[in-house]
Amino acid sequence: MLKKLLRAGFAALALAAVASPASAAYPERPVTLIVPFAPGGSTDLCARIIAQKMSDILGQQVVVENRGGAGGSLGAGVVAKATPDGYTILYATVATQALNPALYKKISYDPIKDFTPISLLVNLPNVLTVNPNFPAKSVQELIDIAKKDPGKYSYASSGNGSPLHLSGELFKKLAGVDLVHIPYKGSGPALVDVIAGQVPIQFDNLPSSIEHIKAGRLRALGVTTAERVPNLPDVPAINETLKGYETYSWNALYGPAGTPKEIVDRLHAAGVEALKDPGVKQKLADATAVVVGSSPEELADFTKKEIDKWTPIVKESGAQVD
The missing domain is CATH 3.40.190.150 (Bordetella uptake gene, domain 1)
Structure with missing residues (x-):
């Protein structure tokens, strides 16, 4: 009888092991x-x-x-x-x-x-900014200025093929404007040149630019999300001017x-x-x-x-x- 009980116990344990895979105890290590x-x-x-x-x-x-x-x-x-x-x-x-x-x-x-x-x-969110001396004070004004002189103005990004570069390309496509892309090796160098006025326009991650925007070293024309963001409630979404724009x-x-x-x-x-x-x-x-x-x-x-x-x-x- 004892042997039968032990066999039954072992069988139950084996069945439980099959029914409870290792993932049930996850995670067991870092x-x-x-x-x-x-x-x-x-x-x-x-x-x-x-x-x-x-x-x-x-x-x-x-x-x-x-x-x-x-x-x-x-x-x-x-x-x-x-x-x-x-x-x-x-x-x-x-x-x-x-x-x-x-x-x-x-x-x-x-x-x-x-x-x-x-x-x-x-x-x-990403953000479209310009040097404070650039004449555009809104997304629409930027579009109008760019359309008057196709290929005259350039925008900076953190690198060729980066999300910020492609944010600019989507903007060009939807707005029907010709802006020249200037790729940098990261947002930092791009910010330096835009603040200095070497390049008038930039698409950047909002965390990198927000303090410069608040300090007046950059002018924010629009955020790239479909709606405005809490950190910059007075800055419109580009989508308010260019319907369907969202990055x-x-x-x-x-x-x-x-x-x-x-x-x-x-x-x-x-x-x-x-x-x-x-x-x-x-x-x-x-x-x-x-x-x-x-x-x-x-x-x-x-x-x-x-x-x-x-x-x-x-x-x-x-x-x-x-």
């Missing part, structure tokens, strides 16, 4: 969050704010690892090839998922097939393709809960980030729409990176 850009930028800042709170929620450290290079493609490629166990995840952007596949002749990943969507976390630098979580649903659900819940924390919300607001917190399904649909939106704009711009 999670690596790959940020595919250098430390210090707005993407890195937001990632660290969110990762710190997710660590508290998950009961394991979410460790930010910066893997910059090739416009974010190197870090994204690392996650695409990682084991889909939830211990290596990507803090992705519009560049890694929607722009780079069209920009780079060779890329090591497919933005749809090689990733499992988890959540669209935040949107980071921003979004941040989202993805796992490698094949990540189990239980792990996706756990990471999604932790990310959304982190975004609801008052301290996190305030820090993100200070960084001009707009909280989203989408479902995995919404992120999957959003990713496809962003690829469809940006691929033709990249091709029309002629931007390409080897």
Whole structure:
């Protein structure tokens, strides 16, 4: 009888082990969050704010690892090839998922097939600014001035093929104007020249420009989001003049393709809960980030729409990176 009871007990334990996969105990060790850009930028800042709170929620450290290079493609490629166990995840952007596949002749990943969507976390507005001595005081005035002298005026961005470059290209397309693109190696050098008056116009991430705008060193003509942003309530959205204009630098979580649903659900819940924390919300607001917190399904649909939106704009711009 005792042997029968023991056999029955062992059988029950074995059945329980099969019914409770390793993912049920996830996470059992630290999670690596790959940020595919250098430390210090707005993407890195937001990632660290969110990762710190997710660590508290998950009961394991979410460790930010910066893997910059090739416009974010190197870090994204690392996650695409990682084991889909939830211990290596990507803090992705519009560049890694929607722009780079069209920009780079060779890329090591497919933005749809090689990733499992988890959540669209935040949107980071961009802003159209001019040097204070430039005559345009509104988006419409800029369009009118540019139309009078096609090709005379130039705009600065943080680099060829960057989201900010393509924000300018979309503006040109919708406004029907000819502006010359001047690419820089980052927002910092571009800001220096626009403030100095070397280049009259710039598209930039709002976090980089906002203090210069408030100090009067730059004049903001419009933010690139569909609606105005709380940090600059008096600055109109470009969309108020150019209907349908909307760009921003979004941040989202993805796992490698094949990540189990239980792990996706756990990471999604932790990310959304982190975004609801008052301290996190305030820090993100200070960084001009707009909280989203989408479902995995919404992120999957959003990713496809962003690829469809940006691929033709990249091709029309002629931007390409080897």
